[in-house]
Amino acid sequence: MIIYLTLFLIATILYFSANRKTPSIGYYIFIGLLILVSGFRDMIGGYDVYIYGEVYEYINKYTYLRSTFEKGFIAYFIGLNYINGQREFMFFITALIMVLLHFYTIKKYSPILYMSAFIFFCKFFLMSFVYLRQGLAMGLVWLSIRYVIQKRYMPFVCIVLLAFFMHKSAILFLPFIVIAHKKLGPYQLFLITTASFIIAISPLGQLILNYFIEGIDYAKLNIYGEKFTAINVFYLLEAVLLAYLALKFRKHFYQSTPTIVIFNGFLLYVLIILISLTNATFVRLAWVFFIFVVVALPYMYTFITDFKLQRTFKIAIFVYYTFVFFRLLTVFDGGDFMPYKSIFQDFNRNGQWEFMEYR
Template sequence: MYIYLLILAFAMAGALFLPHKTAKSTIYLACWMIGLAFFVGISDMLGGFDRYIYGEMFDEVADIRRSGQNPLTAFIFEQYPTELGYAYLNILLSYITANRYIFIFIVTLIIYVLYYVNIRRYSEDYKVALLLFFGLLFFFTFTYLRQMIGVGIAGLSFKFIYERKLWKFVIVVLIAASFHNSALILLPVYFIPIKKYSMGAIMVLMILCLLVGVSGVSSSLFEAYSSTSGLEERTTQYIEDTSGFRVAYLLEAVFFLWLILGNYSSIGKDKQQIALLNVALTFCATLLLFIRSENGGRLGWFFIMALVATLTTIFSQSYKNILNRTLVFFVVFFLYIRIVFIWGIRISPYKTFFTNGVRTGDIIYEKYEYDPNYALDKFYR
């Protein structure tokens, strides 16, 4: 656990004590993203079930290809028939390695390259962007490999919104959807007029989203969409247990709305800033729309890069606003620590795949390990 606290402490120290002129230091950002990519990529099946299923499917693809058979017959094409980008990435990487650890490491590098490009392209303060990344996405890069690639690719489409290049936007979103179909939720944002709406109009919209979310209508519509798109099983995972009310979604949406609207004048008339602002507000709307969904909040991940960009714009305009910065530090710390404690054995104690064996008490390994040989020799394949 302590290694995770130390990483966050270093990031906070950088945001606090490094001079403001380093806010857009590409060296600072690159060093962090490279370091995090290696930290996550070399970890030994941390994060939970998803790594095991991705590893098992990749192993099968590699075995089929090495035996001279047609890799298109692999189970991955049955499991993800509409997410062929990810399936073909498996085939491509099987020419490099047959080992699940090397596969996961390369995929993690791809994820962090995408996030580096997104943060560099849209953010005004890389130090603050990095902190927000820690609170909102960092731990999910351990396990949700497909969706994290999709989120990274989808973020590249934002520039085509304010540049008004519809087909380029659609193509990038479709590529993201080929890794995780839920990226299609981004398609409507292109048609949001690039204008700065009044705070009153925004609040009315958010209240409507909350009412729709509480009613359960949004989950029903999402389920109806799945029945025509072949995503019934995936959708069931997103909308399961709709009887509850996700207080965490409400608090997160309210906090970011308050932060954005409380500093609304910091957002100028620049088309890029306004387009990213509207996408960021869509993140809050998505949390409210799926406030009764167990996993629906994951749909909001596709808007997070715009949220990060908008908040860094605000802080770059009000760098000396101590209250805002303190609140963001507190919320990031809370979101980060919450996952550290909730995930528990899934990420702690930290272990790399450079040493053989299994972590003591690793119940995820005991439940989902499909090839015990990896415990004896991590590089036996």
């Protein structure tokens, strides 16, 4: 717990530091600590972590043909395995690549670096322990944003397809190039968000998700597609708040090409959450557009001219994402992120998935 609290404290100090776009030494120290904490963790991250570890350590030439993982991800495993066959090496290199790719994009597009870093840390850092394939795919697909802004379709498609072979959810980014530069009116935004909510709570929502599953032929998503439940109130609240902010700041984003693209990516994140309200697992498909939330919220902060409102907005963002972080830490997998244990420590953390240890 102390490790997580230390990281959160550093992120908080950065968050309330002077607004800046250029990084300080403290920022780079923070990134380094994220890499070390994530990379040297000892089998923390749930069921999938043990599967990744076992596949990596027992990988062979037949795995490429038989594995249910994406071919690009297996190729990545095979390449790493030639260097070192221990799972500890794989987890560290994966954490290194993931963190560097993610924070490269944050630095490139955020108007307030520390605010974006805090939002990203609170929402995704812990999940990066779990979502190895998706985290790598996110880092790759976000490299294509520059080509979306420049309307360079060929490199954009190539990067998205590369990410698709790392995790199939990346294919959701492909249609983005078509709508990235569109300007929507307030009534259009209202109708789209309302329609998305109606679709989510109707049988049509399940039909659309099932069609998507069949379209990419992904066996694991077929399992997820069956997990329809009642409306997830937490995600509904998030979607409503973000949709409100989209309506409020729409005109400000429509002043330049980069911010138009950022706004439309932000809107797609909201729409995916709305459509997936009855399936908490499917909400993870929105991760590919999460970078736009990370970048758009600081832009909204800069659009506010009243100092008191600006301060209130910043505090509200801090409170909300603090809640998100500690909720993930204590609730996800029954709090299985705790206690933190590194590969250099020798104690029994009594994790609920330790029965899957194959060594």
